[in-house]
Amino acid sequence: MRCRRLHSWAVLLASAALLIAGCATAPPVSITRTAPTGIQDDSKVAVMLLFHERCAEHRERTGDNCAPSTVTGRMNDEVATCLRNALQGAPRRVDVIPGHQFHTQFLTRYQADYETLSAHSTLALLARHDLRGELLQARIGFVVLLHIETREHDRRTSFDVGEKGGWGVGRRSKRTTHIVATVWSTEQSVEAGVLTQRGEGLSGWVVPVLLVIPLPPIPYSSGTESKACRAMGNALAEFLYSDAKPLR
Amino acid sequence: MAAGPLASYNGALTAVFLRRGCCTTGVVGILLLWLSVAASAADLVAESRRYQQAWSPDKVEFVLAIDPAVTHVKAAGARSADLDLATVAAAIRDSLSTYASAVGLPISFIHSGAPCVDGIVTARIVITAPASELGAMERKPGAGTSVMLPINVRSADDCGYRRDAYTKAVALDLSDGARYETGEVVLAQAIAAFSRDLVDEVLLVWHPDWRLPEPGSRAFAVFSVEPLNPSATMGFLKGLFSGSSRRGLNGLAVTRIETAEPEFRWSSLDDLFSAQRPSDSGQRISDVTYDFRLYTAREMGLGLIPGTLLLERTRLVHPALQLPAPLEACQTYFWTVRARFRLAGFPRATEWMSLHNASGGVVAPWRFRRGESVWNAWNPALTYAAFATPSATGRKDCGR
Numbered sequence: 001m002r003c004r005r006l007h008s009w010a011v012l013l014a015s016a017a018l019l020i021a022g023c024a025t026a027p028p029v030s031i032t033r034t035a036p037t038g039i040q041d042d043s044k045v046a047v048m049l050l051f052h053e054r055c056a057e058h059r060e061r062t063g064d065n066c067a068p069s070t071v072t073g074r075m076n077d078e079v080a081t082c083l084r085n086a087l088q089g090a091p092r093r094v095d096v097i098p099g100h101q102f103h104t105q106f107l108t109r110y111q112a113d114y115e116t117l118s119a120h121s122t123l124a125l126l127a128r129h130d131l132r133g134e135l136l137q138a139r140i141g142f143v144v145l146l147h148i149e150t151r152e153h154d155r156r157t158s159f160d161v162g163e164k165g166g167w168g169v170g171r172r173s174k175r176t177t178h179i180v181a182t183v184w185s186t187e188q189s190v191e192a193g194v195l196t197q198r199g200e201g202l203s204g205w206v207v208p209v210l211l212v213i214p215l216p217p218i219p220y221s222s223g224t225e226s227k228a229c230r231a232m233g234n235a236l237a238e239f240l241y242s243d244a245k246p247l248r
Numbered sequence: 249m250a251a252g253p254l255a256s257y258n259g260a261l262t263a264v265f266l267r268r269g270c271c272t273t274g275v276v277g278i279l280l281l282w283l284s285v286a287a288s289a290a291d292l293v294a295e296s297r298r299y300q301q302a303w304s305p306d307k308v309e310f311v312l313a314i315d316p317a318v319t320h321v322k323a324a325g326a327r328s329a330d331l332d333l334a335t336v337a338a339a340i341r342d343s344l345s346t347y348a349s350a351v352g353l354p355i356s357f358i359h360s361g362a363p364c365v366d367g368i369v370t371a372r373i374v375i376t377a378p379a380s381e382l383g384a385m386e387r388k389p390g391a392g393t394s395v396m397l398p399i400n401v402r403s404a405d406d407c408g409y410r411r412d413a414y415t416k417a418v419a420l421d422l423s424d425g426a427r428y429e430t431g432e433v434v435l436a437q438a439i440a441a442f443s444r445d446l447v448d449e450v451l452l453v454w455h456p457d458w459r460l461p462e463p464g465s466r467a468f469a470v471f472s473v474e475p476l477n478p479s480a481t482m483g484f485l486k487g488l489f490s491g492s493s494r495r496g497l498n499g500l501a502v503t504r505i506e507t508a509e510p511e512f513r514w515s516s517l518d519d520l521f522s523a524q525r526p527s528d529s530g531q532r533i534s535d536v537t538y539d540f541r542l543y544t545a546r547e548m549g550l551g552l553i554p555g556t557l558l559l560e561r562t563r564l565v566h567p568a569l570q571l572p573a574p575l576e577a578c579q580t581y582f583w584t585v586r587a588r589f590r591l592a593g594f595p596r597a598t599e600w601m602s603l604h605n606a607s608g609g610v611v612a613p614w615r616f617r618r619g620e621s622v623w624n625a626w627n628p629a630l631t632y633a634a635f636a637t638p639s640a641t642g643r644k645d646c647g648r
Binding site: 028245 | 546571576578639641643
């Protein structure tokens, strides 16, 4: 009987944690279009993550150079997957290249040092005539530069009271993810638009207590980044496919 | 199993409620609230008559009486430069001139005390910003300052024009929301909004002879032109169950449309006149045009509100507009329209099309313009008609 009560209490708290986790919303992506897109069949899109804050940490730890393939390879794969999933089932066939592969193939000779991998310097590179020719030959119609910044703030201790003598104590904080995607059109050699998104959610852990008996802590996460990545992938797919033009 | 401590607590609470007759109090409270809403609704119709008059002053004069002491008040924002309020008068003068000129109103600025001229009806509006009432509030240490600048608008001593007076506080938010702007930009934006509202309120806005909508009425804007395409969707439950990315505020829901190139259509000014005004009024109307605005959507927790102004068209001759290019796929937009015309030779305009027939009663845009702190002084610019475009990749409901 006692065991069953403990079990039901743990399930209750786990459900509450999942409920909190589900509270993270993927807010609308705001779009500023500066050129038409209307991506064509058999075209390719390169999605590259700009995240140079990691570089200094990486150098300090390993002494290696900060090439995207070593620092953000996994994250580049993840964001490419978000866009690829969004394009699944779409009427035109579009291939997605992860950023680290794109960088190794086309940009390493200009940007061997990851410190220089900013949106400004990369856009200047993409505007080069010789590089544009190479990208067109490889059928890369668009390059998406992603800047993702996640910030954890408002960390505080939480105290929740439940039913039947149950309560819980834990730590929770807010996670804010801010994504800026700059889309470069290779064919037009212009910036086609900027998509921005700001997502917010909760993360932390809670120790459920039944009267005075503590139960194992339950961690929870709002999955802010993954929801934001999925929403941004969907918005990018729509942006690239759309026949929209700048209104002004 | 014995009842838990919370169950006992709830039981005790219920008992206390019942003993003290809180249910009765609650019912009486709801009844009083309903009666006050109903009474307020009757007030709205009466207040609206203020805008039904066909006034046509020969001249429009503004008197600016900004207290010099205002210039000594400085407020520093978190990331903004010091705000020098010495520019308040200049900002009001510039923004009033700009907006009045845009809507075809010739205005002039005079010193106070000038005598009225016999036989010339003059709309003389006195604007006073007394420094003694200026309030600066620091929300939290280091987060910047929010300044409230009360401005009195009075036309009681005008020369044969409509007598009116109200006080509106212009909020200069130099804290979180304004951290990317300098103090001067914040001031200019706030004063420009104030000036537009002022000209609309005392000179421009016209209302038809409207009636309170019946329960279940599909009227959207009630005393302005109505959206025809994309149609507007509203209803408390529809809004509630639409999800925060599919609803606006106050019972507004987002209409899903089938094309990214909608032709915007709305009811004409003729419809508004013929339905609600005596037929002879129409004979004094001329130069009918329409102003159109399209906004992006912005999330604000409870739902979506208009964000950036994406497109503005003025002086449209017909109540319809085809956009020059398709809109973005899977995006929500807000749109609004107002009719502009001359009534007895004087420029007038309807209210901007918005959800006036909201959940909980009629929204009174003039109460917001006049800065009245009552429940239905709701900012009508938050509930323009909303619609969402379809997916370009063929995903049903944009993958939501």
